[in-house]
Amino acid sequence: MSLKVTWTLVAAAASLFVRDAAQAKSFEDVRCKCICPPYRNITGHIYNRNVSQKDCNCLHVVEPMPVPGHDVEAYCLLCECKYEERSSNTIKVTIIIYLSVVGALLLYMLFLLLVDPLIRKHDPYTQPLHNEEDAEEMRPQVDSGQGRGNTVLERVEGAQQRWKKQVQEQRKTVFDRHKMLS
Template identity: 85%
Template sequence: MSVDKVPSLRALLVVAFTLLCFEGISIVHANKNFEDVRCKCICPPYRNISGNIYNRNVSQKDCNCLHIVDPMPVPGHDVEAYCLLCECKYEERSSNTIKVTIIIYLSVVGSLVLYMLFLLLIDPLIRKHQPYTQQLHNEEDAEDIPPQAEDALDRGSTVLERVEGAQQRWKKQVQEQRKTVFDRHKMLS
């Protein structure tokens, strides 16, 4: 990936985020959907009639058994007794808030995925090939690390250079430990 593509990728991410923000704002200002309010009546079994749940989109003042239960499963003289058993609740939700939350969540996950892909593409360009390689069981290579490389690792200014320096120091310590273990093993044999 060339250096010219990095600013264009950033510009693309900014445009995508701006479009998602405008979409979220337009959803917030939309009118309420008919599914946002409802009256839910739960009626238990009554005599030979099985229990049932009734839902209807009505206003809060009309949230009662007489307005919701249709058709009425009992004859006219039992309606009042049947409605006393029913429990009606007015429920309201904000589908706009749900939509905005989902959009924000998906945009965060999407931006993290794009960032991961960006790092996967840029990682080979950022990493530097070390001028030396250490053999695991070769004592000559494990003994001498060039002093210039060691000084460069200690002076690392970027985070990546510091991490690579720490990795190199750790590898050097592991090599020294292996050498010590192999020397002791040779002495005991």
């Protein structure tokens, strides 16, 4: 089910992408950015304008010109103009892929939250224990010869129990050595 929903989301995003590609002219992927520092009594300012790369200079980008005609050349020498390009289509595709992956992971998490209680088998013979060490000793060992451990969940659970047991043994070893040294 989650795979079907994921593909539906991808198809919807792709249709939006195709529709937006037809309207690509409305997105400005190129610009000239001029950063002009303060000059005499004029504060600094950043100017952006969509012009070609050859027209990326102060005279074509800075409008209205904040200085009178005889100071234009001095003012433009202080301005730093850079031509910038970006690909809005690449940005859109990246965001669509990212959101699709996050959505698929969320759906998978919800699936596991709903199905996990149904998959886990509760043993009515074990009582809840308050001590972690006693819980490790009383837990039945998973034996592959009994037919258990076939599902991924049971294998992960078994690996988790082995890891917890190793950590518990390491703690005991460290505390025993600490007691011996002091």
